[in-house]
Amino acid sequence: MSEPFEPVIIGFTCNWCSYRAADLAGTARVKYPPNVRLIRLMCSGRLDPTFVLKALSQGADGVMITGCHPGECHYIEQNYKAMRRYLLLRRTLAQMGIEPGRVKLVWASAAEGVKLAKEISTLVEEIRALGPLNWPGRVKMATGGNGTAVSAHISQEVTA
Amino acid sequence: MSADPTKDKERIGVYVCHCGTNISATVDVENVAVWAKDKLADDGVVVARDYKFMCSSLGQELIERDIEREGLTRVVVAACSPHLHENTFRGACHRAGLNGYLCEMVSIREQVSWVHTDKIAATAKAKAMIAGGVERVIENEPLESLHVPIHPDTLVVGGGIAGIQAALEIADSGNKVYLVEREPSIGGHMAQFDKTFPTLDCAACILTPKMVSAGTHPNIELLTWSEVERVDGFVGNFTVTIKKKPRYVIEELCTGCGICWEKCPKHVVDDVFEAGLGYRAAVYTPFAQAVPKYPVIDTENCTYFQRGKCRACEKFCPTNAIDFTQTETYISVTVGNIILATGYDxxxxxxxxxxxxxxxxxxxxxxxxxxxxxxxxxxxxxxxxxxxxxxxxxxxxxxxxxxxxxxxxxxxxxxxxxxxxxxxxxxxxxxxxxxxxxxxxxxxxxxxxxxxxxxxxxxxxxxxxxxxxxxxxxxxxxxxxxxxxxxxxxxxxxxxxxxxxxxxxxxxxxEPRKDAKEVAQKFGISCSANGWYTEKHPKLDPVATMTEGIFIAGAAQGPKDIPTSVSQGAAAAGRVLNRIGRGEIELEPVRATVEAAKCSGCRICNNLCPFGAIIFHEDLMVSEVKHALCQGCGTCVAACPAGAISGSGFSNGQILAQIEGMLMFDQPANLLNLAEMALA
Structure with a gap:
């Protein structure tokens, strides 16, 4: 290996807390590694687990899901729904032979720019330790060689 | 990519901002613009420019001119956070005749240049994020803001100084206010104080006139010894159910003469107003200047309620105003806006x-x-x-x-x-x-x-x-x-x-009120971890909340002194009056919609909505999202197993395209092959 492995991570943020935490980290010039690309949702409750699978299947090595702290959701309680989906998703990933640690749920309020930056740094190191995801290889293993089955299934679900 | 091949290709403009040197010091913006025009041409990018300050009027004119001359149908602005300038660029598009929601912002300042140091890595990340923005904007749809009419009446909850101030401001403008207070009198904590800092003027001397004004104002309906039981509806048209606890005193007959509490044989420690230092009768007003002047009977201590005899107050009341048979009553009022000024414990x-x-x-x-x-x-x-x-x-x-x-x-x-x-x-x-x-x-x-x-x-x-x-x-x-x-x-x-x-x-x-979280939930607003009501913005919007039509004032939002509470009461009133004056409010069109033809009537979404925005039509066996109630969180969109619910502004198509775009330049060759295989 000539270069160290630089993981690519997709982060889903809530418009009201973690996206603003990212804004705050920026305003405060808090540094974190450039491996994470953030996507804004209105709420962590908007996170369809398909989004996570989509990201992993398209080349991301890890996914970060962020939302308001329990009890502080701007939509009252939708972050709890995100939490439930996250737990189920981790189980599904494990069944697919993918390390559940590649997907991480983080609570960050609009005031927690430093915390968000720290969590991003930690996750980048964790994913770096896990190595590249290599989705096609994993899928081949999980489906006994017929990689297209799962992939096609996902793209169908995506269009639904 | 994800765009429908049968659809005409969009004509996309990409604008990369230097932000002085805020972005350009860390991101090679010229290179990014050249790259976008080259590498994203297949996706419809026809113009890509970098400019010193995109948000300046010249920067905006650049976009407007390109829309007109180049026939752009989509715009991507890579600059600061959308929370700062989304409206600016939507406005620019709108002026050039393009729907503002066909513009997408990519935050390469807060999320790239300000947080990274390596110029190569930062530039690469900026490109990936712009690719995500371009793919997403293709999926954007033109949206129109929602317009909701505003009912001119207002509910103020909490009759402390903040609530009184808010009620008076609105009432003085000629609009009706319902002022709800759970204690027998308005006045709040301020009524308990002796002197007020730093001027040492007597609290009662400055508060009592305001209490009297609130009590006698023709536009204020005072509902003391009452609590809000239920809130239905949405901004502009809330239906609020208020529980009036029985006073056991007929307000229409009572003159507040005080004979009842003089004759009451029972004296108990007053834990509320006198903080346990003094006594009061079982029939009482909390203090001499109470507004309204009508007393209440404390059934837990009243000898008649506890032992079945006494009725001294009834015997001596000169106007026969005592009525032991009163029960709780519920009234329902319609209001356009609500101000919560519930104070502290x-x-x-x-x-x-x-x-x-x-x-x-x-x-x-x-x-x-x-x-x-x-x-x-x-x-x-x-x-x-x-x-x-x-x-x-x-x-x-x-x-x-x-x-x-x-x-x-x-x-x-x-x-x-x-x-x-x-x-x-x-x-x-x-x-x-x-x-x-x-x-x-x-x-x-x-x-x-x-x-x-x-x-x-x-x-x-x-x-x-x-x-x-x-x-x-x-x-x-x-x-x-x-x-x-x-x-x-x-x-x-x-x-x-x-x-x-x-x-x-x-x-x-x-401290926050013991029941602050419960109250917040009733009104659909949120509390901080400490339990104080959360404002929309800690600096720029301290009296609004994330829930349209619900405002906060005074210590319920956080510890504060009398001058600040009064300012917030007036500020919240100002916000409400501005809406009453306009008669309607414009709402962001980020809403969920159920496509009836796809809805299987499973009702999974029905219980997910914390705002009660989803109703189920038994006859048609389909669910429907009420747009004025929907806050746009998208939880139902994510949950619908049939994919029948779409979320405007944050549709599955938009998000999936963004994911794809963000990753499309990282994909190893074998992955691309796999995707081709999947398509074949």
Whole structure:
């Protein structure tokens, strides 16, 4: 290996807390590694687990899901729904032979720019330790060689 | 990519901002623009430019001109956070005849240049994010803002000074206000105080006229001894169910003459208004200047309610206003906006066991002392020990009891330094006693506050900088016999001190109301981790909440003093009046919609919505999202197993395209092959 492995991570943020935490980290010039690309949702409750699978299947090595702290959701309680989906998703990933640690749920309020930056740094190191995801290889293993089955299934679900 | 091949290709403009050097110092913006035009041409990018300040009028004109000349159908602006300039660029598009929602912002300042140092990596990330923005914007749809009419009536919850101020401002403009208060009288905490800092004017003298105005105002319907039971509806048109607790006094007949409470044989300790220092009858008004003047019967202590006989009040009432048969009633009102000014609770000083409150007789809380100082209070304004007669010769005042303390509350309660200084002044003035203030830091910000501190210093009050370790009656020497000893470290001289005093006052913290979370949930707003209501923006929008039509004012939002509470009450009223004046409100069109043809009627979404925005049509067996109620969180969109719910502004198509775009330049060759295989 000539270069160290630089993981690519997709982060889903809530418009009201973690996206603003990212804004705050920026305003405060808090540094974190450039491996994470953030996507804004209105709420962590908007996170369809398909989004996570989509990201992993398209080349991301890890996914970060962020939302308001329990009890502080701007939509009252939708972050709890995100939490439930996250737990189920981790189980599904494990069944697919993918390390559940590649997907991480983080609570960050609009005031927690430093915390968000720290969590991003930690996750980048964790994913770096896990190595590249290599989705096609994993899928081949999980489906006994017929990689297209799962992939096609996902793209169908995506269009639904 | 994900775009429908049958669809005409969009014509996309990409604009990369330098933001002076804020972005360009870390991201090679010229390179990004050239790259976008080259590598994203297949996706429809026809123009890509970089510019020093995209948000300037020249920058905006650049976009407008390109829309007109190049026939752009989509715009991507890579600049700062959309929270800053999304509306700016939507406006630019709108002026050039393009729907503002066909513009997408990519935050390469807050999320790239300001947080990364490696120019190569930062530039690569900016490109990936712009690719995500381009793929996403293809999926954007033109949207129109929603317009909702505003009912001109307003509900104000909480009749403390903030609520009274808000109600008066709105009522004076000629609009109707329902002012709901759960105690028998409006006035709130301010009515309990004696003097107010820093001017030392008497609280009652300045509050009573406002209470009377609120009580007699033709546009204010006062609903005291009442609580909000239920809130339905949405901004512009809330239906609020209010529970009126039985007073057992007919308001129409009662003249407030006071004969009933004079004749009532039962006297109980008044834990609420008199903070446990004084007594009241079982039929009572909390204080002499109560508004409204009608008393209530406290059934838990009324001899008739407890034992079935007495009825002294009924016998003596000259207008036959007593009615023991009253029951709870519920009224329903329609309002366009709601202001929550529900105030605070005082920290229970018993929790700090080492300070001895509740165990040592002469340890008092700040509110007890307020009542004691008050001329109409239990001691008629005499500052005396718990025996009711002896004036103290020395008094210790402890700041930050329950505030700025990891064991209780981390926050500063804001008012305690000033009220403790006020207490020091009052003790000096009325008893001549020696006064010691134990403080951590002296916080006397705002107009004339520090001058008041200087004045108290000059009056000879002694200040010890250090947190008190213990308040005890265990004397260690003859000088401490019969005294309460305050043990504290004096951090300015670096020594432990034991100071014997006769009386200790605890400046207890302000805490959120015990039921703040429950109330927040009822109104659909959120609380901070501490339990204070969360404002829309901590600096720029302190009285609005995330829920349209619900505003907050006063200490319910966080500890604050009277001037700030009054300002917030007026500010919230101003926000409400602005909406009443316009008659309607424009809402962001981020909403969920159910496509009836795809809905299987499974009702999974029905229970997910915290706003009750999803209704189920039994006859058609389909669900429907009420747009005025929907707040746009998208939880139902994510949950719908049939994919029948779409979320405008954040559709599956948009998000999936963005994911794809962000990753499309990282994909190893074999992955691309796999995707081709999947398509084949």
């Amino acid at each position: 005082l920290f229970d000083a018993r929790r700090v066991v080492q300070y001895g409150y509740g165990r040592l007789a002469n340890v008092f809380t700040s509110i007890e002392f307020e009542r004691m100082c008050n001329a109409s209070g239990p001691t008629n304004g005499e500052i005396v020990l718990r025996d009711g007669v002896t004036p103290p010769k020395s008094v210790g005042i402890i700041h930050c009891v329950g505030s700025r303390d990891r064991n209780y509350n981390n926050y500063c309660s804001v008012i305690c330094c000033m009220s403790s200084l006020k207490f020091a002044h009052l003790v000096k003035e009325r008893t001549g006693a020696e006064v010691y203030n134990f403080y951590i830091d002296m916080r006397t910000a705002y107009k004339d506050y520090d001058e008041f501190y200087q004045r108290v210093l000059e009056e000879g009050t002694l200040f010890v900088r250090g947190r008190v370790a213990e308040v005890t009656d265990a004397a260690r020497g003859p000088g401490e016999e019969g005294k309460i000893i305050i043990q504290a470290e004096d951090t300015l001289i670096g020594k432990q001190r034991r100071i014997p005093v006769d009386m200790v006052l605890l400046a207890a913290a302000l």
